Amino acid sequence: MPAGERFPTEVNQLNALPDAKKNFPRLGGVPSQVLQQAIKQLHRAWEGFQKIGHGFPRFKKFGQFKSLLFPQFKQSPIVGTSLLLPKLGLVKVNLHRPIPDGFVVKQVRIIKKADRWYASISLQYDVKVSEPIPHGHPIGVDIGLEKFLATSDGVLVKPPKFFKSLQSELKLLQRRLSRKQKRSKNYEKARIKVASLHHTIDNTRKDFHFKQAHALCDNADMVFMEDLDYTVMAKGMFGKHILDAGFGAFRTIVKYVCWKRDKFFSEVNARGTSQECPECGATVKKDLSVRVHSCPECGFVCDRDVASGLIIRNRGIALISTDGQSGIQKVCADGYAYVGETQSRSKSKTRKGKTRKTKG
Numbered sequence: 001m002p003a004g005e006r007f008p009t010e011v012n013q014l015n016a017l018p019d020a021k022k023n024f025p026r027l028g029g030v031p032s033q034v035l036q037q038a039i040k041q042l043h044r045a046w047e048g049f050q051k052i053g054h055g056f057p058r059f060k061k062f063g064q065f066k067s068l069l070f071p072q073f074k075q076s077p078i079v080g081t082s083l084l085l086p087k088l089g090l091v092k093v094n095l096h097r098p099i100p101d102g103f104v105v106k107q108v109r110i111i112k113k114a115d116r117w118y119a120s121i122s123l124q125y126d127v128k129v130s131e132p133i134p135h136g137h138p139i140g141v142d143i144g145l146e147k148f149l150a151t152s153d154g155v156l157v158k159p160p161k162f163f164k165s166l167q168s169e170l171k172l173l174q175r176r177l178s179r180k181q182k183r184s185k186n187y188e189k190a191r192i193k194v195a196s197l198h199h200t201i202d203n204t205r206k207d208f209h210f211k212q213a214h215a216l217c218d219n220a221d222m223v224f225m226e227d228l229d230y231t232v233m234a235k236g237m238f239g240k241h242i243l244d245a246g247f248g249a250f251r252t253i254v255k256y257v258c259w260k261r262d263k264f265f266s267e268v269n270a271r272g273t274s275q276e277c278p279e280c281g282a283t284v285k286k287d288l289s290v291r292v293h294s295c296p297e298c299g300f301v302c303d304r305d306v307a308s309g310l311i312i313r314n315r316g317i318a319l320i321s322t323d324g325q326s327g328i329q330k331v332c333a334d335g336y337a338y339v340g341e342t343q344s345r346s347k348s349k350t351r352k353g354k355t356r357k358t359k360g
């Protein structure tokens with residue numbers, strides 16, 4: 001492309017596709033809508049770079065483009081337990097559940113992960129799902145490295161060490177990979193082993209997160225978490241462990257599970273949650289090595305992470321009572337009638353007592 005020429009627009013490139021197919025016959029082997037999606041993807045990345053300030057779109061070399069999007073279908077591509085895809089024909093799939101009546105298959109994305117292929121099917125159905133409204137028993141959830149999570153009810157979950165236990169195995173495989181001749185058959189075999197292990201770690205982590213999220217929903221009607229930006233934390237000293245635990249991903253999953261199970265979810269201000277007394281509101285300074293919260297003002301003693309959970313819960317309750325969120329009327333009817341009136345921290349004890357009574 002000459003230096004002075006303007007960057008081609010999406011339409012330019014889409015129109016250039018038929019000619020490109022003549023010059024590069026291999027393109028003809030790919031369904032045309034899938035090719036168009038690749039161009040759209042490039043321009044989305046380009047606009048993200050120019051308008052939103054994302055990074056410069058990265059060039060994808062061979063093997064880095066891992067998915068194909070089939071954007072529309074005239075009729076449902078699901079035939080029995082196979083997918084009917086243009087130019088690929090019938091592909092046998094492990095169909096996890098039948099498509100429910102009335103749902104229309106909008107698009108199918110084929111994704112390669114490690115040594116296997118996945119099909120992600122998007123469905124469309126006209127339905128209005130109401131957002132969960134605040135009601136019932138609230139919990140505050142504090143997540144950290146010492147304990148994976150601590151709730152205001154005193155539930156403690158130890159951190160999973162998938163990455164740590166699988167790390168030595170990963171290290172070994174990566175060392176083997178680094179000693180192989182690039183682009184050789186043995187290199188490819190070793191690469192797949194590394195990718196498979198990463199895939200296993202991802203799946204184990206996700207499974208753990210979903211189980212924890214459901215366990216939280218089993219015991220609560222409202223879940224509050226901190227609004228921390230974990231990507232910033234991951235740049236710090238414990239970066240690897242924070243990424244290993246996948247805090248950000250966990251919060252997203254909790255949010256989703258809450259929505260699905262009609263439990264209210266909200267994030268609260270994270271500032272100083274570990275330095276405050278949940279009983280009297282006094283500031284109790286403690287560094288990471290101090291694991292017990294012991295208040296010199298009111299004598300309240302508990303696990304430091306549970307104390308953080310209590311603070312998060314209290315902030316959450318204060319938030320829904322001041323936010324003017326829809327559904328607050330129902331909360332009041334459920335027994336939080338005075339939550340909106342009492343904002344002082346000294347009243348938090350009575351508030352807690354009331355909460356306990358409404359449980360169940």
Ligand SMILES: [Zn+2]
Nearest residue numbers: 277280295298
């Ligand atoms: Zn105190």
